[in-house]
Amino acid sequence: MPKRVDHTQRRAHITDALVRVAAREGLHAVTMRGVAAEAGMSLNLVQYYFATKARLLHAALERLEQQSHQRWEARLDALxxxxxxxxxxxxxxAEALPTDAESRAFHLVWISYAVLAMTDPELAAQPFVEGPDRLERQLTDVLRRARRDGALGPRRDAATEAARLLSLSHGLGTSVLVGQRTADAARDVLRAHLDQLFEEAPRDGVQQDAPG
Structure with a gap:
C-alpha cells in the first residue's frame, strides 16, 4: 500500500527550510534550489508545492505569522x-520584539520581504500586509474596550493609539535586529510609553479577550 503523504506537513517543512536559509544568509540570497537542498528534497518537488519563489515566500510569511500567534497565546496564558x-x-x-531565535527569524524575514517587495512587482502583488493590518485591528479593539472600561483616558483615540504602538514596536524591533539596543532596552521603551498612555486612568484589573 503506498504511503500517504501529508501535504500540509510537507509544505510546512519546505517553508521552515526557507526561513532557516533566510535567517542564515538573508532573504535576498534565497533560491528555490537552495531551499530544496535545505529541505532535503528535489527542486521539482519544491516547485510542485510552490510554483514560484514569490508564492513560497508568501507561504513562509503565513507560517511565521501562525507561529508568532502561538507564541502570543503562550504569553497570554502566563498572565x-x-x-x-x-x-x-x-x-x-512583546511578541513584536525579536527576543529569541524564532522571533528574530520572523522579523528578519518579514522586514526583508517588505524591502524586496518595494522593487519586485511579483512580491508586491502578494497580500503581505494582511498580518500587520489584522494586528492593528485587534489592538484597536483591545484599546476600545480599555477606554470603555475606564482603563484608558476617554480622550484617547483607540485606532490612533494602536497605530502608534505598532509603529513604535516595529521600529524598536528593527533597532534590536541591527544591534542599536538590546531587547531589554526596547521593552523598557515600550513599558515607558504604556505607562504614559495609561497614566490618565485608574489601573483596575480589566479582563480582555485574546485577539483572534
Whole structure:
C-alpha cells in the first residue's frame, strides 16, 4: 500500500527550510534550489508545492505569522487571570520584539520581504500586509474596550493609539535586529510609553479577550 503523504506537513517543512536559509544568509540570497537542498528534497518537488519563489515566500510569511500567534497565546496564558489592560497590551507588543531565535527569524524575514517587495512587482502583488493590518485591528479593539472600561483616558483615540504602538514596536524591533539596543532596552521603551498612555486612568484589573 503506498504511503500517504501529508501535504500540509510537507509544505510546512519546505517553508521552515526557507526561513532557516533566510535567517542564515538573508532573504535576498534565497533560491528555490537552495531551499530544496535545505529541505532535503528535489527542486521539482519544491516547485510542485510552490510554483514560484514569490508564492513560497508568501507561504513562509503565513507560517511565521501562525507561529508568532502561538507564541502570543503562550504569553497570554502566563498572565494573571485578570490582567490589567496595560499588562495585556504589553504582552501583546512583546511578541513584536525579536527576543529569541524564532522571533528574530520572523522579523528578519518579514522586514526583508517588505524591502524586496518595494522593487519586485511579483512580491508586491502578494497580500503581505494582511498580518500587520489584522494586528492593528485587534489592538484597536483591545484599546476600545480599555477606554470603555475606564482603563484608558476617554480622550484617547483607540485606532490612533494602536497605530502608534505598532509603529513604535516595529521600529524598536528593527533597532534590536541591527544591534542599536538590546531587547531589554526596547521593552523598557515600550513599558515607558504604556505607562504614559495609561497614566490618565485608574489601573483596575480589566479582563480582555485574546485577539483572534
Amino acid at each position: 494573571p487571570s485578570a490582567p490589567s489592560a496595560q499588562e495585556f497590551i504589553e504582552a501583546f507588543l
